[in-house]
Amino acid sequence: MPTPYIALDKLDKRYPDHHAVKSIDLDIDAGEFIAIMGPSGCGKSTTLRLIAGLDEPTGGEIRIGGDSMRGVPAFQRNTPMVWQSLALFPFLTVAENVAFPLRMQKVGAAERRKRALDWLDRLGLAGMAERNIAQLSGGQRQRVAIARALVTEPSVLLLDEPLSALDAHLRVRMQTELSRLHRELGITFVYVTHAQSEAFALADRIVIMSEGHIQQVGRPQDVYRAPANAFVAEFMGMNNLIRGEVRGGADGQLEIGSALGDFRVPADAARPEGSRGDFVIAADRIALAADIEGPGIAGTVLGLEFVGSTQTVFVEIEGGTEFRVQKQQHEIEALDLVPGRRVKLSWDSRHAWLLPQAA
Amino acid sequence: MTAASVTTRASALSRWSWLGRPRMAGSPAVLPAVLGLPVLLWQAVFFAAPLVFLVVVTFWQVKAFRLEPAFVLDNWSRILFSATFQRALVHTFAVAGTTTVLAVALAFPAAYTIAFRLSPRMRDLVVAFLVVPVFSSYMLRIYAWQIVLSPEGMINALLGLTGVGPLPLLGGAFSLQVGLLTLTLPIAVLILVFAMAGIDRTLIEAAENLGCRRARVIMHVIAPSVRPAIMLSATTSFLLAFGDYVSPLFMTGSKPPTLSILIVDTVKSGSQWPRASVIGVAMLVMLALVLGIGQWLSSGRTARRGAAR
Numbered sequence: 001m002p003t004p005y006i007a008l009d010k011l012d013k014r015y016p017d018h019h020a021v022k023s024i025d026l027d028i029d030a031g032e033f034i035a036i037m038g039p040s041g042c043g044k045s046t047t048l049r050l051i052a053g054l055d056e057p058t059g060g061e062i063r064i065g066g067d068s069m070r071g072v073p074a075f076q077r078n079t080p081m082v083w084q085s086l087a088l089f090p091f092l093t094v095a096e097n098v099a100f101p102l103r104m105q106k107v108g109a110a111e112r113r114k115r116a117l118d119w120l121d122r123l124g125l126a127g128m129a130e131r132n133i134a135q136l137s138g139g140q141r142q143r144v145a146i147a148r149a150l151v152t153e154p155s156v157l158l159l160d161e162p163l164s165a166l167d168a169h170l171r172v173r174m175q176t177e178l179s180r181l182h183r184e185l186g187i188t189f190v191y192v193t194h195a196q197s198e199a200f201a202l203a204d205r206i207v208i209m210s211e212g213h214i215q216q217v218g219r220p221q222d223v224y225r226a227p228a229n230a231f232v233a234e235f236m237g238m239n240n241l242i243r244g245e246v247r248g249g250a251d252g253q254l255e256i257g258s259a260l261g262d263f264r265v266p267a268d269a270a271r272p273e274g275s276r277g278d279f280v281i282a283a284d285r286i287a288l289a290a291d292i293e294g295p296g297i298a299g300t301v302l303g304l305e306f307v308g309s310t311q312t313v314f315v316e317i318e319g320g321t322e323f324r325v326q327k328q329q330h331e332i333e334a335l336d337l338v339p340g341r342r343v344k345l346s347w348d349s350r351h352a353w354l355l356p357q358a359a
Numbered sequence: 360m361t362a363a364s365v366t367t368r369a370s371a372l373s374r375w376s377w378l379g380r381p382r383m384a385g386s387p388a389v390l391p392a393v394l395g396l397p398v399l400l401w402q403a404v405f406f407a408a409p410l411v412f413l414v415v416v417t418f419w420q421v422k423a424f425r426l427e428p429a430f431v432l433d434n435w436s437r438i439l440f441s442a443t444f445q446r447a448l449v450h451t452f453a454v455a456g457t458t459t460v461l462a463v464a465l466a467f468p469a470a471y472t473i474a475f476r477l478s479p480r481m482r483d484l485v486v487a488f489l490v491v492p493v494f495s496s497y498m499l500r501i502y503a504w505q506i507v508l509s510p511e512g513m514i515n516a517l518l519g520l521t522g523v524g525p526l527p528l529l530g531g532a533f534s535l536q537v538g539l540l541t542l543t544l545p546i547a548v549l550i551l552v553f554a555m556a557g558i559d560r561t562l563i564e565a566a567e568n569l570g571c572r573r574a575r576v577i578m579h580v581i582a583p584s585v586r587p588a589i590m591l592s593a594t595t596s597f598l599l600a601f602g603d604y605v606s607p608l609f610m611t612g613s614k615p616p617t618l619s620i621l622i623v624d625t626v627k628s629g630s631q632w633p634r635a636s637v638i639g640v641a642m643l644v645m646l647a648l649v650l651g652i653g654q655w656l657s658s659g660r661t662a663r664r665g666a667a668r
Contacts, residue, residue: 054564074567087565091583100579104570148569 005030012059020046022212033189035203043212044192052079080149081158088133095129098147119147139170156188238283246277265352278355283326285351289344296346416636424630434633451617458539458600462547470551489545538606547592554588590657
């Protein structure tokens with residue numbers, strides 16, 4: 001296994017009033033695009049600030065390229081960051097903003113101007129060099145911030161919710177742009193976001209954080225299909241969590257008893273009878289039937305929500321449990337799914353994912 | 360930015376809309392004028408009118424200690440070509456310029472410390488201590504300095520114990536600057552503190568993140584961010600020092616005279632109100648010039664280029 005480019009080793013950050021990062025371990029490979037996700041206050045931005053050296057860890061260590069960052073101040077790390085607020089200097093022109101890091105490295109005026117203009121050109125901002133920041137649109141400012149971060153040709157780029165201030169249309173375009181830059185530059189991107197769509201579209205691996213802990217690290221599809229625990233399952237949104245306990249099992253399957261009935265789920269290993277057997281079933285794996293008499297769980301359609309080409313159907317089961325089911329438009333129409341309609345839910349038991357037992 | 364440009368466009372529209380529509384009280388075109396009326400009247404009665412009168416008086420004559428309306432240029436030529444006036448002008452400029460440089464040079468590091476190095480509680484306390492002198496009697500503070508600086512004063516008493524002195528602290532350029540800084544420094548510091556407190560901290564972190572060490576952040580981020588405030592504290596200091604009468608009178612005994620001392624002297628010697636008015640008008644013109652230059656400098660290079668576009 002190659003040495004990771006960025007290694008977080010029992011990294012810990014305690015503020016006077018709260019414990020933001022709780023002894024996390026994480027290895028990030030060179031050239032990897034890693035997304036750190038989690039709800040507000042989960043410690044994802046603090047982790048990024050610790051990597052950049054903007055905050056001092058209260059425990060553990062960060063190594064970048066094998067070197068310990070202990071005692072290395074932010075200005076010596078060359079870990080440029082793209083900020084949510086962009087943090088462009090309003091008193092400098094576009095070209096001067098981009099050339100700022102080079103000026104700090106005492107690169108000559110002619111050289112730094114040339115390199116700044118190259119980067120502006122590369123990000124489609126040719127001809128904007130002499131503008132004021134205030135004269136640019138949101139998307140253009142975003143590009144200036146990215147150019148400014150990349151002008152020193154760093155081996156890592158930190159991004160702190162860089163796209164959250166943009167409107168949806170621009171966000172998708174900037175995603176493509178970031179993806180292209182990552183491919184072309186081959187450097188490590190550490191991307192903090194709370195938007196699942198961004199993380200899924202961009203990242204090689206996703207880190208899910210909650211309350212200062214890392215909950216799961218993995219490829220986007222793995223985190224989605226095989227959540228490590230109930231938090232991740234619920235955070236990913238399109239999973240339905242069913243809490244139950246083990247009743248028995250055979251042939252790589254377990255019998256799970258729950259308030260909604262008995263289910264079979266695939267399992268790698270046997271579990272003792274009576275132990276926890278929580279499992280998830282993804283929203284797009286659930287079949288809906290109008291025939292109430294057939295097998296499955298009966299429920300009532302609560303409402304529908306558009307998500308691009310598909311719709312999410314919210315179904316309430318007796319007892320108050322709510323299910324999310326993802327369906328194509330034509331399926332919705334075929335079943336005439338309007339609020340109040342009674343439906344039957346069922347799924348192939350192979351698609352159920354049994355949550356690993358807590359260590 | 361888009362929001363801002365929309366508003367400017369909207370206000371530009373409303374500015375011209377009254378041409379086409381009937382005027383109505385409360386309409387966007389009329390309401391600002393109505394609201395602005397009291398201020399306008401106040402300015403006209405208490406600023407514009409006296410100013411016009413001041414200029415008119417410069418052409419009047421004094422005969423047998425009595426002011427008589429006339430139109431003579433004699434007052435202007437006598438004052439502008441007099442060596443006393445020219446010396447006082449140069450002296451006042453030098454004094455006010457020195458105060459300005461000293462005030463900004465002392466205020467900037469002080470404001471930086473207050474805004475960035477003190478805890479929020481200490482910061483509030485220090486700001487309160489800066490505000491109090493602004494609203495206390497200037498005269499009283501100058502008297503206090505006289506006690507401190509006089510040959511029998513506190514400093515010389517302490518120096519006497521070590522065998523040094525007494526030093527002539529009072530009655531020279533040093534004591535004059537002490538007096539003028541007493542007037543200007545608290546205001547200069549306050550202006551800079553408020554400007555620095557408003558700097559987006561992310562800008563400072565971004566600079567450090569991009570390779571700027573802490574000491575250089577002051578030059579590359581903080582100073583350019585508060586540039587208008589630096590110019591404001593400089594022009595305010597200059598204005599206050601240029602027109603001040605108390606410090607030159609009590610800290611130097613009017614020697615050499617500044618322009619404000621000269622005004623009083625001119626009035627006292629033979630009731631020469633017209634000539635005093637000439638000095639006053641000349642001072643106002645110069646202050647307006649200094650203010651204009653300050654404004655131009657404070658807008659900054661990038662902003663000027665933006666406006667020219």
